[in-house]
Amino acid sequence: MSDARPILYLDGVSVSFDGFRAIDNLSLVLEKGEMRAIIGPNGAGKTTMMDIITGKTKPDEGEVFFDGDIDLTRHDEADIAMLGIGRKFQKPTVFESHTVEDNLLLALKGKRSAVKALFDRRSPRQAERLGHILETIRLSARRHDLAAGLSHGQKQWLEIGMLLAQDPKLLLVDEPVAGMTDAETGETARLLKEIAQTHSVIVVEHDMQFVRELGVKVTCLHEGSVLSEGTLDFVSADQRVVEVYLGR
Amino acid sequence: MMIVRALADGFTWRVAAAVLVLVAAAIVVPVLNLSVPAGSALHVPTYAVTLFGKYLTYALLALALDLVWGYCGILSLGHGAFFALGGYAMGMYLMRQIGSRGVYGNPILPDFMVFLNWKQLPWFWYGFDHFWVAAIMVLAVPGLLAFVFGWFAFRSRVTGVYLSIITQAMTYALLLAFFRNDMGFGGNNGLTDFKDIIGFDIQSDETRAALFAASALTLALGVVLVAFFVKSKYGKLMIAVRDAESRTRFLGWRPENVKLFAFTASAVMAGIAGALYVPQVGIINPSEFAPANSIEVVIWTAVGGRATVVGPIIGALVVNWGKSWFTGAFPEFWLFALGGLFILVTLFLPKGIVGTLVEGWTARRARRASATAEKDVEPESFGKDEELRAEAAE
Secondary structure (H helix, E strand, O other): OOHOOOOOOEEEEEEOOOOOEEEEEEEEEEOOOOEEEOOOOOOOOOOHHHHOOOOOOOOOOEEEOOOOOOOOHHHHHHHHHOEEEEEEEEOOOOOOOHHHHHHHHHHHOOEEEEEEHHHHOOHHHHHHHHHHHHHHHHOHHOOEEHHHHHHEEEHHHHHHHHHHHHHOOEEEOOOOOOOOOOOHHHHHHHHHHHOOOOOEEEEEEEOHHHHHHHEEEEEOOOOOEEEEOOHHHHHHHHHHHHHHOOOO | OOOHHHHHHOOOOHHHHHHHHHHHHHHHHHHHOOOOOOOOOOOHHHHHHHHHHHHHHHHHHHHHHHHOOOOOOOOOOHHHHHHHHHHHHHHHHHHHHHHOOOOOOOOOOOHHHHOOOOOOOOOHHOOOHHHHHHHHHHHHHHHHHHHHHHHHHHHHOOOOOHHHHHHHHHHHHHHHHOOOOOOOOOHHHOOOOOEEEEEEOOOOOHHHHHHHHHHHHHHHHHHHHHHHHHHHHHHHHHHHHOHHHHHHHHOOOHHHHHHHHHHHHHHHHHHHHHHHHHHHHHHHHHHHOHHHHHHHHHHHHHHHHHOOOOOOOOOOOOHHHHHHHHHHOHHHHHHHHHHHHHHHHHOOOOOHHHHHHHHHHHHHHHHHHHHHHHHHHHHHHHHHHHHHHHHHHH
8 A cells, every 4th residue: 555655746846046946836756666767958957856855955835745745845954864865966976085985884774873973883784785785886896995086987886886875765866977988877777777676766867878778767857847758769759858958 | 892992993003102102201201300300411390391281281172173173174263262161160270279378368259359349259150169060160161162052053054164253253252251350250360379289289390290291191091082083983974074064964964963073072172171271371361262372273283284183283292392492582483483384384284294294104105015016017018008108199
């Protein structure tokens, strides 16, 4: 019964910054276990939408519900992260002066008490989980290196690894393949598809080849609301989508 | 057992060496002062014991600042306030110890209160005739102020230069408040003319040597504590908050709590430093709250190397020793020298003395390691490099 409830439910959400409507009456429903790709030109409101879901920005109006009946507009970033929403930023954001392993350690699911962290020691189960994640994101060999020394693509993977360590119910992944080589892009698609087997995922991406590889339902945003929704072929055949991308 | 192991984990050789040196100093210096006759070349004169005892309390203050600035990214320009508050708590105890030996001979009221025609002791002076009450206040007053201040500031997400400015405003407000006679802390003159500390004559060589030893041992304890903080998962969290605060938030941590804990712990450390400082210099007055004092602490920490455990101690000792020497030799030029030092360090040693040494040492080790690794593959890869370069040139 509970499985029938959508993992994420946005209805009539709007938010303005200094009179500019970044999100305009946006509605979107993501089913449990679904992976969704979000496309749209610059300024379409993709990142603002993620800010609203993760509590960074409060909507002026509209409803945002997570996992059925949790009202996300009443929670802040840390609460929402603990409720089970993980986020990867557009610009890879990792802790540069920490090792790869420590980055994952700080993300690892568990109690988030600053004072308790003073006496927190790594359990064998945590160590095993770290090793597993490192293998998944192909960074086992770099585990003791500083994150600052990683290549751009490796930082993207590390951030995805941090998401995995959090083990959230819903992953928001903003431009995971920006700045990656073709081989890395293919690898990332494989990784995300693997993650999507056990999690709900929203991926924002410009790279159409990558979106095609994911092979999931696509939502095209424009000026803060949904312009078109369906398979990639359906969306890219939509005359309005073509106009938005190419201009008239 | 777990705590012992956790403590041992935090010990790099630099930390261990610092603790060892401080403990040795706590034993050797008093012995050389008290047991070696004044004529001997090994004799340490009492003025030097007191002077370096004072420097050690400055070093503890710098270490406290390093915990919040170096590791947690909170540039506090008001740490002198916590130092001064700890100093005032100790000063109040020392005032009550004077008893009827004051100029006016009042057994209860300190001289300045008699002078102001006060008839009875203000309520906040109660209990300060007991050392343990004063000791608790040394910890509690700076800690509480930091907690309340930090609770509001960090929760409102005040960061960066704005936070620095309000810490500066905090210490300035306290400076003005403590200048007022009505506050009941001796106004402009502050608290002075101390006689005894826990029953010992505060002027005697033995007491001064003991205060030096207490300062050195407390600093050693501070080093152990900061090293333990830094090496723990909490320490990693502090650095994470320093480098990418919003990222920690999206991982579910509350950076405001991380900062609040560091800020409060650091304020308590600063308070202890102040409490050890006052009996050695013999006075505490509102000038200790001066914003310039807090800024000097930042300079010591930067010179020594922030985000290192040993750096701020070396910075505080070097700069203050330099100050004592300089103000004797060229009194008019000290502030220019201090300003120049800060500029030179910022330009040429952005990581401070210790930070630069550590970096150089690590880089040399890395170069050696890669040199050894390269030896086996050198001829072939070298040739390849040449080819690639030739191709690139075309």
